[in-house]
Amino acid sequence: MVDQNIEFPKNPFEDIFPSDFNKLNKKHVTEDFVEENFKSLGWDVFRPFNDTGIDRIITKIICPLGHTQINENLRDSACPICKSKGIEINRFIQIKTRQLKENLFGFTLKSKDIRIDPRHIYLLYSDNTSENKQDFFIVSIQDLLSFFDSIESNPFSPTSFRKGNNKLNSLRYQPQTDTWTWNSHNWDVFRNLNGLKKIQDPTIDKNLGEEISRTKILADKLLKTFSKGRSYTEDVEASINKVLKQNLKVKEKVNILSLRKEISKYLNKHCDRSTLESMSKYFEYIKKLDTIGEEKEDE
Amino acid sequence: MNNDEKSIAYAFIANGVQIYLSDSLNYFTISKLICNNCGHSWYMNLTECFLCGALNPFLYRCGECGSFQSITKSSGKCSKCNSIKLVTACPNPDCLSNKNERVFEEANKFGGVFNKDSGLLISQQYCIKCGNDTHRYQNYKIYVRKINKDKIDFKDLGIKQEEITDKTRLIIKRVGKNNTISYGLLKLKEFINKPIALDGLRKDFNLIAEELFPIN
Numbered sequence: 001m002v003d004q005n006i007e008f009p010k011n012p013f014e015d016i017f018p019s020d021f022n023k024l025n026k027k028h029v030t031e032d033f034v035e036e037n038f039k040s041l042g043w044d045v046f047r048p049f050n051d052t053g054i055d056r057i058i059t060k061i062i063c064p065l066g067h068t069q070i071n072e073n074l075r076d077s078a079c080p081i082c083k084s085k086g087i088e089i090n091r092f093i094q095i096k097t098r099q100l101k102e103n104l105f106g107f108t109l110k111s112k113d114i115r116i117d118p119r120h121i122y123l124l125y126s127d128n129t130s131e132n133k134q135d136f137f138i139v140s141i142q143d144l145l146s147f148f149d150s151i152e153s154n155p156f157s158p159t160s161f162r163k164g165n166n167k168l169n170s171l172r173y174q175p176q177t178d179t180w181t182w183n184s185h186n187w188d189v190f191r192n193l194n195g196l197k198k199i200q201d202p203t204i205d206k207n208l209g210e211e212i213s214r215t216k217i218l219a220d221k222l223l224k225t226f227s228k229g230r231s232y233t234e235d236v237e238a239s240i241n242k243v244l245k246q247n248l249k250v251k252e253k254v255n256i257l258s259l260r261k262e263i264s265k266y267l268n269k270h271c272d273r274s275t276l277e278s279m280s281k282y283f284e285y286i287k288k289l290d291t292i293g294e295e296k297e298d299e
Numbered sequence: 300m301n302n303d304e305k306s307i308a309y310a311f312i313a314n315g316v317q318i319y320l321s322d323s324l325n326y327f328t329i330s331k332l333i334c335n336n337c338g339h340s341w342y343m344n345l346t347e348c349f350l351c352g353a354l355n356p357f358l359y360r361c362g363e364c365g366s367f368q369s370i371t372k373s374s375g376k377c378s379k380c381n382s383i384k385l386v387t388a389c390p391n392p393d394c395l396s397n398k399n400e401r402v403f404e405e406a407n408k409f410g411g412v413f414n415k416d417s418g419l420l421i422s423q424q425y426c427i428k429c430g431n432d433t434h435r436y437q438n439y440k441i442y443v444r445k446i447n448k449d450k451i452d453f454k455d456l457g458i459k460q461e462e463i464t465d466k467t468r469l470i471i472k473r474v475g476k477n478n479t480i481s482y483g484l485l486k487l488k489e490f491i492n493k494p495i496a497l498d499g500l501r502k503d504f505n506l507i508a509e510e511l512f513p514i515n
Contacts, residue, residue, distance in 0.1 A: 159418025
């Protein structure tokens with residue numbers, strides 16, 4: 001049971017209210033707000049040198065059997081309950097801060113946001129649930145995919161997801177009951193201390209390989225389907241889904257490697273030298289974006 | 300972050316590694332998204348064809364004469380036939396987007412598979428080296444110390460023992476004669492309360508990055 005006496009999140013900055021900032025100038029203060037809240041519960045928090053998509057890395061030493069309290073860090077001491085030596089856990093956090101509009105928390109997920117390492121965490125921060133109230137939703141990629149799979153809803157099949165403009169508008173605050181729902185499904189399980197407790201579970205750290213595979217299966221099930229939306233016809237939708245289904249059955253490492261080798265030969269045959277050089281330069285530039293962080297995340 | 304640490308941080312960035320800093324701790328964290336099989340870098344900004352897995356070649360293809368040309372040098376017209384029908388097509392001739400007429404037409408309405416508006420491209424799904432389809436984060440805690448002796452004691456490093464975990468590494472920077480710099484990499488847990496001999500230093504920082512993020 002999570003200790004509900006702990007106030008989390010709590011405004012760490014006594015001279016301001018989160019509502020003093022608007023969407024144009026709030027990125028820094030909201031990420032600091034998140035950071036200070038994690039620190040207050042014993043996490044070590046690291047911020048990016050360059051803005052590259054992961055907004056914070058948080059680490060903690062906890063009991064491998066899950067005995068560590070939510071506001072405790074074992075550091076170099078053993079678990080006071082079972083005497084086990086602590087293990088270090090790391091979580092990679094992507095923060096999305098939004099102000100409610102008619103009690104809706106809308107946010108966008110792009111295909112590059114879907115990392116299948118289950119230590120990847122989305123932190124949805126409602127900075128103005130009410131005048132003096134803020135809420136965090138702390139959800140691992142695995143839990144997010146499991147949630148959509150369990151409710152048979154797939155926000156990743158529309159073309160808008162791959163276009164990068166698929167705004168998810170289903171997370172709603174219910175002021176009468178002070179609860180949050182995703183459509184009709186309760187989301188308080190991910191809210192504040194409940195969400196924090198979930199990501200402190202050491203299961204994924206002890207079985208990382210298996211948990212990555214589990215996340216990948218869920219991701220494939222949801223991401224490798226195609227909804228035509230208003231952009232494509234039903235014929236095209238059916239043809240694409242047929243191919244995607246075949247790919248999931250036969251796509252082995254060797255297939256993708258040989259396919260890419262054949263394409264490379266094909267391009268070498270059909271492009272002149274300057275085109276190939278330009279292609280290669282641009283390819284290197286795109287690869288560098290992951291570390292130099294030139295692209296901005298959407299708001 | 301002092302200048303020695305900052306210099307090492309930039310050396311990591313040049314090697315495709317991301318840096319994360321703490322307000323209160325005197326070490327920093329490095330992280331990289333890598334292939335779960337071979338350890339090669341994984342790039343979320345790189346895109347693939349959603350239908351066949353071909354990598355984005357960043358090329359236009361002319362809808363009239365079929366020739367390829369650079370997207371960065373394009374004037375908006377085909378350099379061979381002057382057509383303005385340039386699309387970012389999938390380079391795989393056997394891809395559904397090229398073989399199925401309806402898919403071809405509908406994808407090209409949006410500028411081709413690799414035009415963002417088509418919704419037929421997706422972030423990297425397969426490793427560019429081994430073709431594996433899973434990735435993970437690899438991270439370390441990094442201390443940097445500049446040392447000009449052949450031997451040093453753990454206690455002289457000024458590092459708190461309780462901060463050291465399996466992921467903690469010490470990078471030793473040694474400036475020799477003629478200002479030549481060499482680097483050492485130590486798994487700090489193995490040297491707690493022990494003397495450290497500075498041998499086997501590397502002249503090239505890239506070797507340190509390769510040791511931390513090896514590719515199999």
